[in-house]
Amino acid sequence: MFRSIRWRIALPYVILILASMLALGVILSNFLRQIYLDDLEAQLATEARLVGEALRPLLEHSVGAPANGESAAPLIEQAAREWAKTLGARLTIIALDGVVLGESDDDPALMSNHADRPEVIAALRSGQGSSIRFSHTLGYDMLYVGVAFPNPQNPLAVIRVAVALNRIQSHLAQLQGILFSATLFVAVLAVLLAAWIAARASSPLQQLTHAARQMAAGELSDQPAAVNIDEIGQLTQAFNQMSVQLRQQFRTLETERGKLSAVLQKMSDGVLIVDQQGLVQLLNPAAERMLSLLAREAVGSPLAEAVRHHQPFEVWRQCQETGEGQQATFEFSRRIVLQVVATPLDQALPGSILLLFHDMTRQRQIERLRRDFISNVSHELRTPLAALKALTETLRDGALEDPPAARRFLARMETEVDALSLMVAELLELSRIESGHVPLMLQPTAPMEIVGPAYERLCLQAERANLSLTVECAEDLPDVLADAGRAQQIVVNLLHNAIKFTPENGQVIVACEPQGRFVCFSVRDTGIGISAEDLPRIFERFYKADRSRSSGGTGLGLAIARHLVEAHGGKIWAESQLGQGSTFSFTIPIA
Numbered sequence: 001m002f003r004s005i006r007w008r009i010a011l012p013y014v015i016l017i018l019a020s021m022l023a024l025g026v027i028l029s030n031f032l033r034q035i036y037l038d039d040l041e042a043q044l045a046t047e048a049r050l051v052g053e054a055l056r057p058l059l060e061h062s063v064g065a066p067a068n069g070e071s072a073a074p075l076i077e078q079a080a081r082e083w084a085k086t087l088g089a090r091l092t093i094i095a096l097d098g099v100v101l102g103e104s105d106d107d108p109a110l111m112s113n114h115a116d117r118p119e120v121i122a123a124l125r126s127g128q129g130s131s132i133r134f135s136h137t138l139g140y141d142m143l144y145v146g147v148a149f150p151n152p153q154n155p156l157a158v159i160r161v162a163v164a165l166n167r168i169q170s171h172l173a174q175l176q177g178i179l180f181s182a183t184l185f186v187a188v189l190a191v192l193l194a195a196w197i198a199a200r201a202s203s204p205l206q207q208l209t210h211a212a213r214q215m216a217a218g219e220l221s222d223q224p225a226a227v228n229i230d231e232i233g234q235l236t237q238a239f240n241q242m243s244v245q246l247r248q249q250f251r252t253l254e255t256e257r258g259k260l261s262a263v264l265q266k267m268s269d270g271v272l273i274v275d276q277q278g279l280v281q282l283l284n285p286a287a288e289r290m291l292s293l294l295a296r297e298a299v300g301s302p303l304a305e306a307v308r309h310h311q312p313f314e315v316w317r318q319c320q321e322t323g324e325g326q327q328a329t330f331e332f333s334r335r336i337v338l339q340v341v342a343t344p345l346d347q348a349l350p351g352s353i354l355l356l357f358h359d360m361t362r363q364r365q366i367e368r369l370r371r372d373f374i375s376n377v378s379h380e381l382r383t384p385l386a387a388l389k390a391l392t393e394t395l396r397d398g399a400l401e402d403p404p405a406a407r408r409f410l411a412r413m414e415t416e417v418d419a420l421s422l423m424v425a426e427l428l429e430l431s432r433i434e435s436g437h438v439p440l441m442l443q444p445t446a447p448m449e450i451v452g453p454a455y456e457r458l459c460l461q462a463e464r465a466n467l468s469l470t471v472e473c474a475e476d477l478p479d480v481l482a483d484a485g486r487a488q489q490i491v492v493n494l495l496h497n498a499i500k501f502t503p504e505n506g507q508v509i510v511a512c513e514p515q516g517r518f519v520c521f522s523v524r525d526t527g528i529g530i531s532a533e534d535l536p537r538i539f540e541r542f543y544k545a546d547r548s549r550s551s552g553g554t555g556l557g558l559a560i561a562r563h564l565v566e567a568h569g570g571k572i573w574a575e576s577q578l579g580q581g582s583t584f585s586f587t588i589p590i591a
């Protein structure tokens with residue numbers, strides 16, 4: 001409690017006031033005692049002279065009496081007793097040689113010689129003397145005042161008047177009591193006053209302390225008011241300004257932090273910050289996803305333990321050694337390819353390194369597809385072109401002279417050219433669909449309007465191949481939102497394959513049925529089926545399940561079908577087992 005500034009201000013004042021009151025009390029009581037004693041001494045001296053005047057004849061007689069004459073002693077003693085009663089004091093008449101002539105309170109005959117008493121010595125020397133002594137006769141302090149009577153030059157006797165000092169001591173005690181009460185009262189008043197003044201002075205400081213504590217706890221809302229213009233007021237004002245500025249800076253920081261965290265949360269690249277010791281400091285959700293980590297487990301743990309691949313650690317190590325950016329691409333898990341770029345964070349976070357992870361899987365896939373596409377196109381073109389080259393060479397080398405053979409060769413050349421133009425046409429079609437250059441005229445269309453014409457177009461082909469082709473569509477199916485011509489093309493492509501890959505006497509069924517918000521179309525056959533290995537890839541461009549078995553197709557039919565279905569907002573998939581037939585299904589949204 002006494003450590004507070006309030007008490008540090010109040011306490012010295014209180015001590016000062018108490019000390020001065022105490023000193024004043026002591027000085028005052030001593031002073032008063034002295035005055036009292038002086039007065040009393042003067043009064044007793046006067047009384048002694050008075051008594052002297054009254055006893056003068058007796059004293060003269062006593063001094064002048066012959067040794068054998070009648071003694072005045074009993075009379076003096078008698079007078080002393082009477083006068084003592086009148087004065088209310090002890091009275092002693094002492095001869096110049098110190099013999100006690102008369103005494104009010106004792107028997108003079110039994111009393112010792114008084115020549116050595118200080119008041120007697122002083123009275124004989126200067127006319128008057130006094131002394132304060134403890135009286136063994138009476139048992140308390142007494143003031144003795146002796147007067148040489150009638151004068152010091154020619155004295156008859158020393159008249160001594162004494163009073164007990166217990167009365168004046170009780171007066172003094174009373175006075176001291178009053179002084180003490182006053183001191184106490186003033187002290188209490190001083191304490192209260194000092195406490196009040198100190199409280200007034202320190203309350204703005206307390207407010208400031210409170211506000212500073214709140215600020216330290218992160219609450220910047222409360223503001224201490226500037227009370228007055230003194231130093232504390234100025235301090236409060238400065239504090240207010242500081243708090244306003246802090247709040248502004250805090251808000252700016254919060255906004256910046258919000259932005260940064262939003263960017264980190266939403267960015268598709270993985271971000272990881274690793275400190276000098278190789279401990280993970282921060283990672284964003286994308287990094288969690290890419291590296292299959294949990295932030296709460298990874299943060300604080302070593303990079304080599306957190307990320308289960310040596311490459312990021314290697315890149316971090318090199319970056320730390322060289323102090324320069326590093327990068328590497330690695331296959332993190334099956335089919336996931338990541339690129340990691342390490343950058344030192346220099347000034348922003350000395351010693352820390354930023355690892356940026358970029359998912360390269362899709363890019364790698366596209367690159368692979370492009371490579372496959374080019375090799376596929378050239379491969380597909382090479383066969384008919386080689387055949388054409390061989391046929392023209394044969395014709396030039398003499399077959400022209402043999403008209404029947406020449407006609408046969410020409411027919412074969414025509415077939416090859418047809419195959420080439422079909423492939424070019426399909427490629428063009430695919431690229432137009434892929435690049436969105438084929439606008440779909442979507443309108444409510446009855447499913448039978450899609451299935452019917454496709455069936456008509458391939459009926460004859462199925463018949464020639466000795467296959468039964470049937471349609472199983474409910475009549476009350478809802479309309480779908482489709483471009484009829486393009487939707488027919490999907491069914492035609494699927495039917496075409498079904499007929500192509502189903503041996504004689506097989507069955508091909510086209511069906512349609514509602515499926516939630518869609519109508520599901522399916523083409524089922526009892527053909528050769530597709531192996532589980534090929535099944536996921538048959539919708540890719542140029543993909544043919546069995547390359548050795550030349551089906552005469554281009555491998556583009558299903559890719560075109562997939563693009564058309566997706567342009568309609570549906571999905572396409574295939575289910576098949578080798579040797580057991582296949583079912584191709586696709587959905588088109590209901591109008």
Ligand code: ADP
Pocket residue numbers: 497498499501525527528529530538543544545546551552553554555556557558559582
């Ligand atoms: P293609 O012009 O070669 O038929 P597609 O893209 O239409 O090209 O088909 C790709 C491959 O899918 C075909 O080469 C074939 O191996 C397989 N395939 C498609 N439909 C069927 C089916 N109904 N039965 C068996 N295999 C099929």
